[in-house]
Amino acid sequence: MDFLFSDEQDMLFQSADRFGQERFACLGRAELLSDPEQAELGRLWHDMAELGWLMLTIDEAAGGIGAGSGEVMALMQAMGKHLIPSAYVATCILVPALLKGDEDAAQTVLAKIGDGSAKASGAFFEADSGYHLHHVQLEAVRKGDTYVLNGQKCHVEDGADADWFVVSARTSGASSERLGISLFLVPKDAPGLEVEKFRAIDGHRHAKLHLREVTNAVLIGEQDNAIANIESAVALANCAHLAEASGSMRAAADLTLEYLKTREQFGQPIGKFQVLQHRMVDMMMGCEEAESMVFDAAQLADRAEPIDPLAVCAAKVRVGQCGLYVTQQAVQLHGGIGFSDEIIVSHHLRRQMMLNLAYGSIDHYRSVYAEGQ
Amino acid sequence: MASDLTTANPNPDFKEEVREFFSEGIPENWRTRLRAGLRLEPDELIAYQKKLAARGWGAPTWPKEYGGTGWGPQQLYTFWREAANAYAPNQFHQGLELIGPIIFSYGSDEQKKKFLPPILNGDHWWCQGYSEPGAGSDLASLRTRADRDGDFYVLNGQKTWTSYAHVATHVFVLARTSTEAKRQQGISLFLIDMTSPGLSIRPIRTMDEKHHTNELFIDNVRVPAENLVGEEGRGWEYGKVLLDRERMVTASTAIFLQQTVAAVRDAASRRKIGSSLLIDRPVFASKLAQFEIEVRALQIMVRRLMADAARGAQSGPRGSMVKLRWSQLLQAGTALWVEALGPEASHFRALTGSPLDEDMPYALQGALYSRVTSIYGGTSEIQHNIIARRALGL
Ligand SMILES: Cc1cc2nc3c(=O)[nH]c(=O)nc-3n(C[C@H](O)[C@H](O)[C@H](O)COP(=O)(O)OP(=O)(O)OC[C@H]3O[C@@H](n4cnc5c(N)ncnc54)[C@H](O)[C@@H]3O)c2cc1C
Numbered sequence: 231m232d233f234l235f236s237d238e239q240d241m242l243f244q245s246a247d248r249f250g251q252e253r254f255a256c257l258g259r260a261e262l263l264s265d266p267e268q269a270e271l272g273r274l275w276h277d278m279a280e281l282g283w284l285m286l287t288i289d290e291a292a293g294g295i296g297a298g299s300g301e302v303m304a305l306m307q308a309m310g311k312h313l314i315p316s317a318y319v320a321t322c323i324l325v326p327a328l329l330k331g332d333e334d335a336a337q338t339v340l341a342k343i344g345d346g347s348a349k350a351s352g353a354f355f356e357a358d359s360g361y362h363l364h365h366v367q368l369e370a371v372r373k374g375d376t377y378v379l380n381g382q383k384c385h386v387e388d389g390a391d392a393d394w395f396v397v398s399a400r401t402s403g404a405s406s407e408r409l410g411i412s413l414f415l416v417p418k419d420a421p422g423l424e425v426e427k428f429r430a431i432d433g434h435r436h437a438k439l440h441l442r443e444v445t446n447a448v449l450i451g452e453q454d455n456a457i458a459n460i461e462s463a464v465a466l467a468n469c470a471h472l473a474e475a476s477g478s479m480r481a482a483a484d485l486t487l488e489y490l491k492t493r494e495q496f497g498q499p500i501g502k503f504q505v506l507q508h509r510m511v512d513m514m515m516g517c518e519e520a521e522s523m524v525f526d527a528a529q530l531a532d533r534a535e536p537i538d539p540l541a542v543c544a545a546k547v548r549v550g551q552c553g554l555y556v557t558q559q560a561v562q563l564h565g566g567i568g569f570s571d572e573i574i575v576s577h578h579l580r581r582q583m584m585l586n587l588a589y590g591s592i593d594h595y596r597s598v599y600a601e602g603q
Numbered sequence: 604m605a606s607d608l609t610t611a612n613p614n615p616d617f618k619e620e621v622r623e624f625f626s627e628g629i630p631e632n633w634r635t636r637l638r639a640g641l642r643l644e645p646d647e648l649i650a651y652q653k654k655l656a657a658r659g660w661g662a663p664t665w666p667k668e669y670g671g672t673g674w675g676p677q678q679l680y681t682f683w684r685e686a687a688n689a690y691a692p693n694q695f696h697q698g699l700e701l702i703g704p705i706i707f708s709y710g711s712d713e714q715k716k717k718f719l720p721p722i723l724n725g726d727h728w729w730c731q732g733y734s735e736p737g738a739g740s741d742l743a744s745l746r747t748r749a750d751r752d753g754d755f756y757v758l759n760g761q762k763t764w765t766s767y768a769h770v771a772t773h774v775f776v777l778a779r780t781s782t783e784a785k786r787q788q789g790i791s792l793f794l795i796d797m798t799s800p801g802l803s804i805r806p807i808r809t810m811d812e813k814h815h816t817n818e819l820f821i822d823n824v825r826v827p828a829e830n831l832v833g834e835e836g837r838g839w840e841y842g843k844v845l846l847d848r849e850r851m852v853t854a855s856t857a858i859f860l861q862q863t864v865a866a867v868r869d870a871a872s873r874r875k876i877g878s879s880l881l882i883d884r885p886v887f888a889s890k891l892a893q894f895e896i897e898v899r900a901l902q903i904m905v906r907r908l909m910a911d912a913a914r915g916a917q918s919g920p921r922g923s924m925v926k927l928r929w930s931q932l933l934q935a936g937t938a939l940w941v942e943a944l945g946p947e948a949s950h951f952r953a954l955t956g957s958p959l960d961e962d963m964p965y966a967l968q969g970a971l972y973s974r975v976t977s978i979y980g981g982t983s984e985i986q987h988n989i990i991a992r993r994a995l996g997l
Contacts, residue, residue, distance in 0.1 A: 260808065357875070358877060360945065365877055384945075384947055385949070385950070426957035428951070428952065495744070496740070506984070561974055562977060562982070562983070566739060566975075566979065569975045570810070571807075571809060571810060576809075579810070580810060583941075584949050587948055591942055593887070593942065
């Protein structure tokens with residue numbers, strides 16, 4: 231990849247960039263997000279299906295495109311640039327990576343994801359799990375041909391509108407053993423499943439699950455041996471989020487640079503003040519650092535499966551820090567207007583704050599990195 | 604050390620008195636919002652103001668002759684400290700700390716009689732109409748104009764970021780009465796009733812999803828000449844006193860930061876990761892300790908600032924320093940709090956009526972709000988400029 235997009239990747243970026251520009255201007259963003267019917271967001275999702283984006287990472291064998299990480303990166307950077315708040319990463323990156331097996335149920339779900347008729351998410355985190363994927367207490371007990379699931383998932387990223395959940399459950403072993411974790415596909419209307427829904431500050435919609443004697447669940451992959459699959463799928467979801475983060479911080483930095491040239495105080499453009507020039511340089515360096523790491527992660531992801539976990543940890547930490555820094559300073563350099571809803575920079579900051587929490591905070595990944603060294 | 608502010612417990616009787624006052628009547632449901640550095644709702648702040656006024660403590664920083672307590676810095680420090688301990692709020696400042704002191708310093712006797720008592724007893728709510736779309740950091744470039752017309756001034760222009768204009772009964776406005784002299788010299792200060800015809804507001808939506816600020820449109824608003832403060836063309840000077848006081852207010856705000864420390868500690872003491880509590884994990888414990896140490900250091904700086912005041916000495920740039928550090932620490936503390944909440948920290952609003960984590964949405968709302976504390980009241984960059992220019996002669 232040589233830290234450049236290929237022609238195809240560039241075309242994908244351009245088309246997603248146009249899509250974001252035309253369909254997702256900042257103006258009216260609040261109305262669009264707060265519509266309980268999610269009408270316009272539903273149309274956006276439908277159009278994304280038409281463009282083929284929803285099947286981007288689904289294997290060709292399963293009817294998808296089977297694109298590589300460079301394509302994902304290109305698309306996600308444009309999504310970050312325009313802050314398109316969709317369940318894309320959960321539905322179209324995470325879940326296809328989890329559903330690698332040939333189970334009929336999995337194939338059905340992938341087909342529906344690909345044509346835009348269903349959304350899905352992965353349910354891993356529990357009240358006491360922190361961001362450790364192997365800390366699983368939700369229990370699945372085999373009874374004859376079926377499993378009975380009991381327990382809770384305290385946070386499902388982008389899970390509020392999911393039609394299916396891929397749930398990690400303990401089929402054997404103690405609560406934080408790596409062995410003994412299995413994956414189950416559970417439809418949202420399974421008897422015994424309660425889905426609580428929440429909205430975040432960036433317009434994304436998450437869920438919390440309560441499973442009480444849920445039997446309508448299909449085992450995915452091998453029993454007891456799901457942790458490696460979960461971790462590598464989450465790593466890919468992280469990489470996609472990091473590309474989104476880099477697109478978003480670059481957009482916020484570009485807007486700020488523009489603002490420094492046009493906003494005047496004390497009879498001159500504020501960009502004439504040296505302290506702001508230096509700050510702006512630091513912001514651009516943050517973008518540069520983040521983009522480099524995102525390119526590198528995408529390259530690594532294509533080269534080996536699973537992707538080197540330390541590389542993803544490092545990127546999660548540094549891209550996260552750069553994203554917060556850049557967008558906080560974007561708000562700061564805009565002054566009061568940066569704090570308002572009407573200017574997109576404040577939305578970029580909110581998204582960066584939430585991206586930082588998605589699948590694990592900076593501190594979590596730094597600790598994992600320290601332990602893995 | 605010259606001041607008894609440096610000793611731990613100089614006046615036990617006063618402290619007891621204050622402690623007793625705060626021991627009851629402070630609603631539990633204020634706590635989380637205060638810990639997040641958020642302002643309470645106007646009706647709650649008015650109720651609190653009235654409670655203080657009934658006790659004779661409506662204006663802790665004012666001299667006795669205008670209904671204040673006449674407390675010295677030592678007593679003020681004790682008062683704020685106890686208020687913070689009891690999870691009472693900081694009083695709303697725009698009347699009490701901004702326009703009130705200007706009125707008693709430069710206002711006419713009529714103005715003092717008419718406007719000071721209702722600030723004390725919570726009947727008037729003042730908002731500050733200074734900033735304009737083109738005049739933020741460079742306030743002296745403001746363009747709202749006031750033209751004399753007999754016994755009136757007629758004001759025209761647009762203000763922005765006018766916080767609480769939607770609940771205020773009055774607004775104090777800086778407007779240009781002359782364009783000839785040096786920019787600063789043509790500016791005058793007016794006291795305006797919010798019901799005056801020609802005033803209108805438009806809410807500004809902000810990223811913390813809380814309505815606190817507005818645009819204020821001033822369209823041929825007739826203000827009686829008696830509502831001009833002091834002399835025509837000298838509003839800027841009075842305004843500068845205001846800006847200095849705004850920084851003193853920050854000193855009291857800094858004392859309230861200990862509430863945020865407690866919030867992080869509580870959240871981390873509740874949250875389990877595997878078999879251990881977050882607060883017991885060395886990485887987090889050490890981050891919390893760092894935050895607490897910095898808050899402690901700031902509070903010692905505040906005591907020094909107030910010891911200056913007790914001696915009648917100038918504080919130089921110390922007010923600006925405290926404002927800078929306070930905003931940094933509120934930003935750091937609320938971020939740490941959000942981190943302590945874990946994966947559920949992104950559940951800001953329930954869509955299906957479910958309960959939220961007990962700190963939500965305020966921890967996150969506080970983290971968002973904290974971003975503006977380095978922008979309003981003079982941005983951090985401007986504070987640095989002030990210190991560099993005034994204190995360092997650069
Ligand atoms: C929520 C909120 C509430 C507010 N409440 C009130 C209120 O009640 N009443 C009121 O009158 N005002 C209020 N303000 C306005 C506030 O005081 C201004 O936002 C502030 O003074 C900054 O002005 P500005 O927003 O125009 O930013 P600008 O002055 O345009 O600043 C933009 C950027 O340039 C930087 N900058 C500007 N000049 C320099 C310089 N010389 N050197 C280096 N950097 C510089 C700033 O630091 C900032 O980063 C409020 C603002 C907000 C956001």
